[in-house]
Amino acid sequence: MSKPSLARGTRDFGPEQMVKRTFIFDTIRRTFQRFGFQPLETPAIENLSVLMGKYGEEGDQLLFKILNSGDYAAKLTEADWQQDARQFTTKISEKGLRYDLTVPFARYVVMNRGTLSMPFKRYQLQPVWRADRPQKGRYREFYQCDADVVGTSSLLCEAEIVMMLHGILRELGLTDFTVKINNRKILTGIAEVIGAQGQEGTLCVAIDKLDKIGKEKVLAELIERGFSPESCAGLEPLFALASEQAPFAELRSWLATSDVALKGIDELEEVWQLVEGFGLENPQMQFDVTLARGLSYYTGAIFEVKVNNVQIGSISGGGRYDNLTGTFGVPGLSGVGISLGVDRIYDVLEELSLFPDDQAITTRVMLSHFDAAAARYGLKVLHQLRQAGLNAEMYPDAVKLKKQLDYADRKRIPYVVLIGSEEMQSGKLTLKNMQTGEQKSLTSEEIIAELKR
RNA sequence: GAGAUUGUAGCUCAGUAGGUUAGAGCGUCGGAUUGUGGUUCCGAAGGUCGCGGGUUCGAGCCCCGUCUUUCUCCCCA
Numbered sequence: 001m002s003k004p005s006l007a008r009g010t011r012d013f014g015p016e017q018m019v020k021r022t023f024i025f026d027t028i029r030r031t032f033q034r035f036g037f038q039p040l041e042t043p044a045i046e047n048l049s050v051l052m053g054k055y056g057e058e059g060d061q062l063l064f065k066i067l068n069s070g071d072y073a074a075k076l077t078e079a080d081w082q083q084d085a086r087q088f089t090t091k092i093s094e095k096g097l098r099y100d101l102t103v104p105f106a107r108y109v110v111m112n113r114g115t116l117s118m119p120f121k122r123y124q125l126q127p128v129w130r131a132d133r134p135q136k137g138r139y140r141e142f143y144q145c146d147a148d149v150v151g152t153s154s155l156l157c158e159a160e161i162v163m164m165l166h167g168i169l170r171e172l173g174l175t176d177f178t179v180k181i182n183n184r185k186i187l188t189g190i191a192e193v194i195g196a197q198g199q200e201g202t203l204c205v206a207i208d209k210l211d212k213i214g215k216e217k218v219l220a221e222l223i224e225r226g227f228s229p230e231s232c233a234g235l236e237p238l239f240a241l242a243s244e245q246a247p248f249a250e251l252r253s254w255l256a257t258s259d260v261a262l263k264g265i266d267e268l269e270e271v272w273q274l275v276e277g278f279g280l281e282n283p284q285m286q287f288d289v290t291l292a293r294g295l296s297y298y299t300g301a302i303f304e305v306k307v308n309n310v311q312i313g314s315i316s317g318g319g320r321y322d323n324l325t326g327t328f329g330v331p332g333l334s335g336v337g338i339s340l341g342v343d344r345i346y347d348v349l350e351e352l353s354l355f356p357d358d359q360a361i362t363t364r365v366m367l368s369h370f371d372a373a374a375a376r377y378g379l380k381v382l383h384q385l386r387q388a389g390l391n392a393e394m395y396p397d398a399v400k401l402k403k404q405l406d407y408a409d410r411k412r413i414p415y416v417v418l419i420g421s422e423e424m425q426s427g428k429l430t431l432k433n434m435q436t437g438e439q440k441s442l443t444s445e446e447i448i449a450e451l452k453r
Numbered sequence: 454g455a456g457a458u459u460g461u462a463g464c465u466c467a468g469u470a471g472g473u474u475a476g477a478g479c480g481u482c483g484g485a486u487u488g489u490g491g492u493u494c495c496g497a498a499g500g501u502c503g504c505g506g507g508u509u510c511g512a513g514c515c516c517c518g519u520c521u522u523u524c525u526c527c528c529c530a
Contacts, residue, residue, distance in 0.1 A: 058528060402486090
């Protein structure tokens with residue numbers, strides 16, 4: 001007999017955690033629905049042909065792969081065994097766990113394109129799995145909450161994403177956050193202007209670290225990766241505007257020779273104007289050149305949400321991808337979406353103690369009794385309470401009152417009804433307020449009226 | 454995937470230079486009032502010292518491997 005244990009990077013969620021997680025899920029779901037998004041669920045398991053090659057080389061390694069059923073090694077030759085096991089994974093594994101919700105969504109859109117009315121807006125709240133090394137705020141199984149629109153390139157979608165993020169975070173009680181926005185076209189333009197066309201990948205990886213390692217180290221890394229000193233010198237204006245909130249004019253003069261960049265700046269500015277049009281009070285959005293996440297498929301806007309004064313990675317990321325369904329043979333469908341990480345939001349709300357206090361209360365009233373007769377009498381009352389819509393339970397065993405009250409106390413049940421011989425005779429039950437200790441003699445109808453107030 | 458770090462009762466941790474039966478607090482269970490909780494008092498249960506090897510007369514403590522925790526790189530929610 002061995003001690004049970006959890007798989008690395010996974011967690012159980014006990015009742016009190018689930019209540020809090022549900023609060024987050026409900027808030028997100030409600031907001032997504034309010035913006036006209038429809039629910040979708042896809043399988044945890046996907047064919048590897050769907051998942052592989054969508055997240056870069058790194059991503060392929062981080063995919064959890066499922067061994068084929070039966071004699072999974074049957075197809076292997078002696079020569080295969082001599083190689084690195086990674087070389088023959090395709091021979092022993094055909095399925096894997098989903099890595100994010102965007103690729104399965106793209107697959108769904110392609111497979112159902114005939115029946116979907118475009119633009120199609122869906123939201124999806126499901127777990128995803130990644131085989132990377134766990135750290136704080138980073139798990140191997142975690143939930144993502146995605147909302148995406150496909151079939152339109154209207155920038156209204158981008159603006160609505162900004163609105164949703166503000167709505168969700170504020171409803172959760174978070175106030176000190178920043179919605180960072182960038183545009184892939186601007187990054188492309190920068191690479192162009194400094195004479196490093198096609199190098200934007202390397203460029204982005206480097207400048208993404210700007211706030212972390214500083215200007216000097218970023219430049220050092222670029223040189224190391226083969227950027228010319230001239231190119232690096234051309235980046236000078238970038239460091240100047242890294243701290244500005246919406247430096248569109250500066251960007252225009254710096255990147256005036258790049259049509260792509262100008263297009264990107266136009267797009268950004270329109271998003272700003274649209275959000276203004278919504279009349280959002282106190283917008284917490286900020287342009288951030290260094291934002292270069294999800295490079296593999298974003299083509300327009302790039303989003304990320306940082307919670308200020310909390311040491312944790314971003315709690316949300318997203319952007320526009322013009323050709324996601326292209327890899328499944330359907331080109332020309334533009335999409336834009338956002339993904340929120342519930343597990344990190346949980347950690348943030350916990351750290352800032354922002355969870356509402358009354359969330360822990362699941363049972364509103366408990367019946368306690370002293371013997372079989374009282375318990376039987378209580379069944380009817382219990383049913384009445386539940387019929388009236390009150391969460392109610394009865395202590396199952398005829399044990400000492402002390403134990404029963406102790407149970408109610410620890411479960412934070414706010415009211416207890418005592419049933420004994422006196423109560424059964426008079427028909428007046430004792431309602432005890434567990435917070436104040438106050439007791440009242442009431443009929444079951446009066447109790448319901450009292451609790452429903 | 455690379456480097457570092459952690460692992461002792463349900464939880465948080467002690468455990469002295471390797472030496473007899475491994476400790477505390479909290480929690481759990483029972484009792485102090487056979488109809489009154491959150492306070493107090495008494496008592497009890499609970500540990501293959503992550504797991505597997507090795508060194509030693511002797512290992513919780515030293516060595517190796519493995520799993521796990523946390524952190525940095527990488528990448529990301």
